Amino acid sequence: MINLDGFFAERYRHPSYIRVPSDAVYVYLKKQEERSLLVDEIKRVAEPGARFIGIELRDEQEDVVEIVETHTSLCLRSLSEVQEKILQGKPKDFYLDASGLNVRLLGPLLKSSLAMTFRSGKSVFVTYAEPARYKVQKFKEEGQYYDLAEKIKGIYPIAGFECIGPTFGDPILIPMLGFEGGRFAHILSQTEFVDGGIYPVIGVSGYRPEYPFVTYDGNRRPLKECEAWEHIQYAMAGSIVDAFRKLVLIRERYAGKNVTLKIAPIGTKPHAIAALLFACCFPRETELVYDNPIRKQKRTEGVDVISVTCVSDLVKPYYDS
Secondary structure, eight states: OOOOHHHHEEEEGGGOOOOOOTTTTEEOOOOOSSSGGGGGHHHHSSSOOEEEEEEEOTTTTSSEEEETTTTEEEEEOHHHHHHHTTTTTTTSEEETTTTOOHHHHHHHHHHHHHHHHHHHHHHHEEEEESSSEEOOOOOOSSSSTTTTEEEOOOOOTTTTTOSSSSOHHHOEEEEOOOOOOHHHHHHHHHOOOTTTOOOEEEEEEOOSTTHHHHHHHHHHHHHHHOGGGGGEHHHHHHTHHHHHHHHHHHHHHTTTTTTTEEEEOOOOOHHHHHHHHHHHHHHGGGEEOOEEEEEOOOOEESSOOOOEEEHHHHHHTTTOO
């Protein structure tokens, strides 16, 4: 496995080494997890003129957030509203702190920022602090959900990634797996795919050496039932770059064939970000299948390495404007 992170990402051991430039916008959401609070130190050492925008969830059922600094609402289903209220003033660069932002929030923010920055020649960065450890002390009853989520709300589109009209081509399913085998089983029961057309992606080596084995264990039943063992793919668990490249390679395998890639981002946050980026690049042949979990408030402990990835440079050769 060739590691290309060095071309697109920087890794830091402490947030004080991250210097957000002047005239940049940095979007974050604070949660109870320690890693989402690193923004305070990043803000302290930022260059004068950098603009930090905190957002808060208003309602778990709606894609509406509140901008902390102005106490104004923001509807993420309106990409023009996102650009107006978040990207106003055409910032030099745009930063998304994925440590606190969930997938439903990251999706429209990534899509809007990429569209605007490619028109203006600016850059989009994703900041992500790896947890020191997940709270994965034990499994629940097999087929149920793992200790990381309270429940799932069901499959419905992420704002900005809705598929309008019927899907064309043979459906190929790419589940990006985490610990929660119940989520994979649910995706399988709700999604069409052709026989032999499932390519599970497992993160290695994981934030801890044993995590890939935990993933295998948690997903053993659905993997066996759909006979997807021989198609398992691997991507670095904490790498947006490696996961995105893996999706591109799977797409190339079907070059010239009439297929729709149905990607289920149910694994690590970097893998989910890679899926969002891939859908931005190839919207006409990609469908995101997301089950919208309600996460527990404190599911990780501590902070490990912090990565800052220039996702606009990563996707530029593939971006469908």
